[in-house]
Amino acid sequence: MEYEVPKIRIENGAFKKIPTHVGKYSTKFTIITDGHIKKLGNDLLSAMRKFGLSCNLIILPPGEHTKSISFAEKIATHLVHLGNKRDSCLIALGGGVIGDLTGFMASIFMRGINYVSVPTTMLAMCDSCIGGKTGVDLPEGKNLLGTFYNPKEVIIDPLLVTSLPDKQIKIGMAEVIKHAVLADAQFFKFLNRNTTAILSKKPTVLKQTIAKSVQIKLSIVKKDGREMLQNTQKDVSRMLLNYGHTVGHALEKLSKFELSHGEAIAIGMVAENRIAVGKKLLKEVDAVKIESLIKKFGLPTKMPSQYSPAQLKTAMGMDKKHIDGKLFFALPLGIGKAKIMHV
Structure with missing residues (x-):
């Protein structure tokens, strides 16, 4: 089966333009990120709201352990309480773990909602944000539960990695x-x-x-x-x-x-x-x-x-x-x- 390529934007400074690019996908957004880059998450939250878009932020603990069914359930519950519906859109802001988990949530929440991928690590930009694979881990191994589900758009800002360790x-x-x-x-x-x-x-x-x-x-x-x-x-x-x-x-x-x-x-x-x-x-x-x-x-x-x-x-x-x-x-x-x- 051929892969349907999503829109992919690779541009220095693209992070600052995210609100102008994503408005066509929904009027209600939830950013999912982790504690390592919570400042970046709050910056995007402010920019989205300033642009007139309804937006919330979920900050997860960093680490592979969040790629689990238990965390997926917690996120789903949080999304419901935030008022997300079938026309809502998630934004995955982070590395491979956040991308995998957010994509998985988008694919199963209310049988599938839109999401946008904003990778922030070198590994995620060069690899995991492309291909439509989502997943969570089981104690027996990595990515044993997952889906193939494309983001509506992948926004890659190479300048984000210049501040990485x-x-x-x-x-x-x-x-x-x-x-x-x-x-x-x-x-x-x-x-x-x-x-x-x-x-x-x-x-x-x-x-x-x-x-x-x-x-x-x-x-x-x-x-x-x-x-x-x-x-x-x-x-x-x-x-x-x-x-x-x-x-x-x-x-x-x-x-x-x-x-x-x-x-x-x-x-x-x-x-x-x-x-x-x-x-x-x-x-x-x-x-x-x-x-x-x-x-x-x-x-x-x-x-x-x-x-x-x-x-x-x-x-x-x-x-x-x-x-x-x-x-x-x-x-x-x-x-x-x-x-x-x-x-």
Whole structure:
């Protein structure tokens, strides 16, 4: 099934223009954000009200633990008490957790209401805000409950990441590197050339990096909107985007999310490269280049020693990518090409 692309706006300074862009989607809005960026949430709330739009703000505790059914229920109850109806609109203001949770709420509240995505982290801008996946976690694993549900619009302001801690830029770059390895050797070279500029948050280079990463992800999800092409011969399958994630999600779960998503995916990519090299799909020289770029951005590459292979295998077995008793991996064939394989 093809993916219906929402309106995507990538513009330095776009945050200040949000009220002028979203008024067509509703007259009643609720912003959902977290405590890390409550000032940003209050700034947007004031701007929306000043523009004449009815708007409320829900501030959640930061962290992966809010991606749960219990928090979803609390948000739904709050939305009802705030007077939200089927013609209301949510605004997801935050990183991947807020985006996943708000999208999930929009998809189920009153059987579906509009929402707008305003990612505020490098990872969310470059990856999770694109593709229409929403979800909450269960104790057994990540995103085991979820929907495919598009925002009406994605508004990306690269200037928002210039105020982020350096670590947040590095974490986001794991998904950017993933996209380059999967589909664009020239972009991989660009990242190598511009590592310093990206890490120093040079606005023009950040915007280029985000825009290219979004373009690559769109090129994949447009062909397989609901991840239905699971045949291992389908090199257009959306499952390609799971490169690094079969191992990475298992590490996140084992660490009780002390390991960030980006860090876990970085380690996962290196680990899954070893599988690809072992199966003679990937040349050792390319595996070294990928690992070197991951290290260059200050991301970890070594498997944590406290987790045994048995623990890792059990955690991977709970993943959505475990189908008919087989684990599916997206494995690189080189820099710029990959395929789906079961192991």
